[in-house]
Amino acid sequence: MFDFDATLPLMAVQFILLMVVLNAILFKPLTKVIEDRSTLISNSQTGAKEGLEQVNAITQQYEKALIDSRRQYQSIIAKAQAEAQKTASEQIAAAQAEAVAARETATRELAAQKVSAMAELEKQVDSLSQEIVNKLLVGV
Amino acid sequence: MPLDIEMLNFLDSPNFVSLAALEVGQHFYWHIGSLKVHGQVFLATWFVMSVLIIASLLATRNIQQIPKGMQNLMEYAMDFIRELTRNQIGEKEYRPWVPFIGTLFLFIFVCNWSGALIPWKLIHLPEGELAAPTNDINTTVALSLLVSIAYFYAGFKKKGLSYFAKYVQPTPILLPIAVLEDFTKPLSLSFRLFGNILADELVVGVLVLLVPLFVPLPVMLLGLFTSAIQALVFATLAGAYIHEALEGHGDEHEEEHA
Amino acid sequence: MDVSSASVIAAALAIGLASLGPGIGQGNASASAVEGIARQPEAEGKIRGTLLLTLAFMESLTIYGLVIALVLLFANPFVK
Numbered sequence: 001m002f003d004f005d006a007t008l009p010l011m012a013v014q015f016i017l018l019m020v021v022l023n024a025i026l027f028k029p030l031t032k033v034i035e036d037r038s039t040l041i042s043n044s045q046t047g048a049k050e051g052l053e054q055v056n057a058i059t060q061q062y063e064k065a066l067i068d069s070r071r072q073y074q075s076i077i078a079k080a081q082a083e084a085q086k087t088a089s090e091q092i093a094a095a096q097a098e099a100v101a102a103r104e105t106a107t108r109e110l111a112a113q114k115v116s117a118m119a120e121l122e123k124q125v126d127s128l129s130q131e132i133v134n135k136l137l138v139g140v
Numbered sequence: 141m142p143l144d145i146e147m148l149n150f151l152d153s154p155n156f157v158s159l160a161a162l163e164v165g166q167h168f169y170w171h172i173g174s175l176k177v178h179g180q181v182f183l184a185t186w187f188v189m190s191v192l193i194i195a196s197l198l199a200t201r202n203i204q205q206i207p208k209g210m211q212n213l214m215e216y217a218m219d220f221i222r223e224l225t226r227n228q229i230g231e232k233e234y235r236p237w238v239p240f241i242g243t244l245f246l247f248i249f250v251c252n253w254s255g256a257l258i259p260w261k262l263i264h265l266p267e268g269e270l271a272a273p274t275n276d277i278n279t280t281v282a283l284s285l286l287v288s289i290a291y292f293y294a295g296f297k298k299k300g301l302s303y304f305a306k307y308v309q310p311t312p313i314l315l316p317i318a319v320l321e322d323f324t325k326p327l328s329l330s331f332r333l334f335g336n337i338l339a340d341e342l343v344v345g346v347l348v349l350l351v352p353l354f355v356p357l358p359v360m361l362l363g364l365f366t367s368a369i370q371a372l373v374f375a376t377l378a379g380a381y382i383h384e385a386l387e388g389h390g391d392e393h394e395e396e397h398a
Numbered sequence: 399m400d401v402s403s404a405s406v407i408a409a410a411l412a413i414g415l416a417s418l419g420p421g422i423g424q425g426n427a428s429a430s431a432v433e434g435i436a437r438q439p440e441a442e443g444k445i446r447g448t449l450l451l452t453l454a455f456m457e458s459l460t461i462y463g464l465v466i467a468l469v470l471l472f473a474n475p476f477v478k
Contacts, residue, residue: 335464
């Protein structure tokens with residue numbers, strides 16, 4: 001069982017031959033293809049990462065633009081509202097002033113008419129009292 | 141020199157139907173010049189080598205970016221080997237050692253499984269019997285001596301003669317132990333592999349001898365498992381020894397990757 | 399007792415004694431591994447791999463005993 005003979009060195013030589021052959025037909029090509037594949041994968045991974053970064057940048061830009069435009073239209077709305085408010089209040093004030101003025105003229109006219117009517121009435125009272133006096137005196 | 145008492149030969153008495161015989165220490169000798177070699181080991185080794193080479197050719201005949209079939213299988217094995225080597229030797233220096241450790245692993249693995257899966261016993265040789273090549277002490281000693289040479293080569297290539305500094309590195313008192321380690325490493329490597337594979341075959345053989353049907357199956361499955369683990373252990377230890385030779389005892393600061 | 403019978407007894411003792419220590423060691427290692435898996439189930443794969451490797455190392459001690467036993471049975475240097 002433990003008889004060493006020429007099998008030993010011949011096996012060693014055979015093993016080295018096998019190693020050389022396998023290195024040529026198995027290890028080298030497969031190592032090459034495995035490393036090629038891993039570089040390909042890492043390349044496409046970096047590519048994808050770059051693309052993702054670009055997409056992220058574009059999204060950020062877009063969101064920023066969106067926020068800007070939102071702010072802009074809010075300010076426009078606020079301005080328009082303020083303007084409308086202003087116009088409305090101006091018109092209201094004008095209308096109120098007009099109404100006040102109209103009432104004042106009306107009151108003044110009314111007062112004038114009252115004065116004139118009073119004057120006429122007094123005149124008529126005077127003439128009527130004259131006539132009454134005349135009639136009474138005639139009777140006497 | 142085989143023992144006079146043939147092991148278990150009482151089972152071959154006429155009362156037993158001989159379904160399987162155990163032959164240990166019998167070899168099918170070939171004579172090359174004045175040298176004797178074990179023919180059955182070479183036959184089995186050539187079979188294993190042709191299996192490996194055919195599988196590799198099938199895998200790399202038409203290499204594609206997206207692997208299919210045989211290429212997929214061999215790439216799986218390749219990934220496993222690269223991972224093993226990287227874990228043992230480290231990210232920086234593992235690449236040149238992948239072929240050596242990978243061939244060790246594949247060769248031992250296919251040898252062990254061929255011994256467990258292929259009914260070699262059906263092929264009759266004039267003397268001895270076909271079995272896993274790792275069943276022969278010559279094969280395992282050859283492999284473990286190659287591992288020894290490999291780690292010496294690794295140490296020399298990296299550090300030159302200062303590689304020997306590691307023998308007296310922590311303290312010169314440990315010099316005998318450090319030298320002894322260089323002998324026990326190949327010894328334990330070869331005996332571990334040889335003993336495990338031989339034990340598997342003997343256990344299966346004895347069980348088949350006693351109960352030829354179904355009962356040996358669980359033991360055979362255990363044998364498959366052990367064979368795979370032994371291939372893994374051999375490759376892992378080879379990697380660990382090479383790593384040790386590359387790192388040495390002195391420069392612990394390089395062990396960051398571990 | 400002649401050398402052959404002594405060798406057979408020695409072979410039996412070699413296997414039996416060589417399986418004692420590794421048996422205890424493997425039990426300890428497996429117990430710790432199971433404890434580790436129970437404590438950290440996510441590390442199961444790593445623990446199992448290490449456990450198998452260490453078990454193989456311990457197993458090899460028994461195998462050394464087996465090798466000695468086989469030497470005594472089949473390639474005994476003391477028997478002509």
